[in-house]
Amino acid sequence: MQRYVVASVAEIPPGTHKVFTVAGRPIGIFNLEGEYYGLLNRCPHQGGSLCDGLITGLAVGDRPGEFRMIRKGEMIRCPWHGWEFDIRTGQSWCEPAKIRARTYPTEITAGTEVVRGPYVAETVAVKVEEKYVVVEF
C-alpha cells in the first residue's frame, strides 16, 4: 500500500470534483460536503470517462407518476450510456450486486504530517500549514 498526496483541500471546494493522475491512474476526487471520495475515471461498463458525467441525485418513486429527487449531488451518470453510480461507494444503481465503479479510500492529512513521510507527492508542493487529500492504494 502506498499513500499518494493528490491535492490540497483548497483545490477541491465542497460540491466540486477534479480528476488527477495518481501513479498513472486517472482518479476523480469528489468533495461531498467536506468529505472526499476517490473514483477511478473509468466506467466499469465500457470504460467511459465516468467522472466527466452528470453529477445528480437519485430519482425515486414508488407509484406511477411519483417523481422525487433525493441525495442531491451524490450520484454520477456515465456520459456514455447513462449508468448511475453512487459517488461514495461506486455501486451501480442498475446492477448493484454485480457492477461497481472502482473507488479509492481518501483521507485528509495535515501538511506537517505529510512532510514527515512516507508519502508520495509527485506533483504537489506540500506546505506545512495546508491540509492535503491523500489517496491510498
Next chain:
Amino acid sequence: MSRYPGAIDCDIHPTVPGVGVLLPYMDDYWQEAFVSRGIDGLEMASYPPGAPISCRADWRPAKGRPAADSATIVRQSLDVMGTAFAICNPLTGGQVAVSESMGAAVCQAVNDWITKEFLDKDARFRSSIIVPPQSPELAVEEIERRAPDRRFVQVMIPVAVEMMLGRRYYWPLLAACEKHGLPLGLHAGSLHRYPTTSNGWSSHYIQDYVSHSQTFEDQLLSLIHEGAFVKFPGLRVVLIESGVSWLPGFLWRAIKTWRGVRAEVPYVKRSPAEIVREHVRLTAQPFDAPDAQAVTRIVEMIDSDAMLLFATDYPHWQFDGDRAVPDGLPAPFLAKMLIDNPLATYPRLKENPHEPHART
C-alpha cells in the same frame, strides 16, 4: 393417436359467420340498426377472409365460412391435436366499431354466441371475453357480466387501440382484469384509428403484417413505463399471435435503455426484462424463425421456460399437417409450453367451471 395429447391451445379462432348469428343476442334497437343499415361482414382488415393466411386450404369449406361451428373445429383441430382445452379468440370487426355503444353491443352478442355455440357444445372449449377497447367503461361492464362464468379465462382486445395502453385511461380495464384473475390478451390487429406503421399508412399488406410486432413492442413499453405493472402487480398480459423471435432483441434494447434513462420512470425499479418475464406471456404461433437451430438459440436468449404458450392459431395457415410447434424446442421446454404454462397463465383452467367458486 393425437399429436399433442393434453395440450392447451391458447389461440383458436371461431369465425362469426355474419351478423345474422349475432342478432338473436341483440336488443330490438341494435337488431333493427344492423338490419336496416345493412351492416354485415364484420371481418377485421388484418385477416381478409379470402387471404391464404386467414384459413388453411384443407380447412376451408366448399362454401360458407371456415371454423364457424364447434363440430368443425373439434374435427379439424381439437381431435387431431389432442387438445384438452382450446381458448376461443373470435376476431370480429364489430369489436372495433367507431361507436362505443355499437362496439359494446357486438361484443356482448359475440360473447353470448360463443357461450351457446361453443362453450355449451363441448367441454374442451374456453373463451376470451371480447370487450370494446374504445370504451374502458363499457369494457369493464362486459367483464363484470362475463367473469362469473369461469369458462371465460381471459379478456381480449386488439393490440393497436386508440392510445398507448399503459395510459391511465385504460387503468379501469386493467384493474378489472387483475380483480378477476383474467389475463389481458392482446391479439394481433388494429382498431385502425391510426396508420398501421409508426411512420404512416403502408401501401401493402406485407408491410402491415411484418411491422405489426412493433405495435406489440409499443404497447409493452407503454404498460411497463407508465407503471401499469407497478399499479397492478397481479396483471398478466398475453401477446397473441405476435410472433416470438422479435422478443430477445427487444428485451436487450429495453434493458440497455432503461439502465441509461430509468430516472425518467423511477417507479420502474426492476429491469424491463424481469418485468416481462413475470407478467407477460406469448402464444407460440407463429414462432417466426427459420429452422431448429435458430429456434433453440432464440429460446435460450429469452431465458425463461415459462413464457411461451402452445397455440395452433387455427384456422389461420401457420403450419401444415399436425406439426403445430417448431423443431428445436428442448423437450422439457415443450412440455411446459403445451400444458404447464397455459395452466399457470389461465388459473381458471384448473377449476371445474360448474362448481361454485368463492371468487367472482
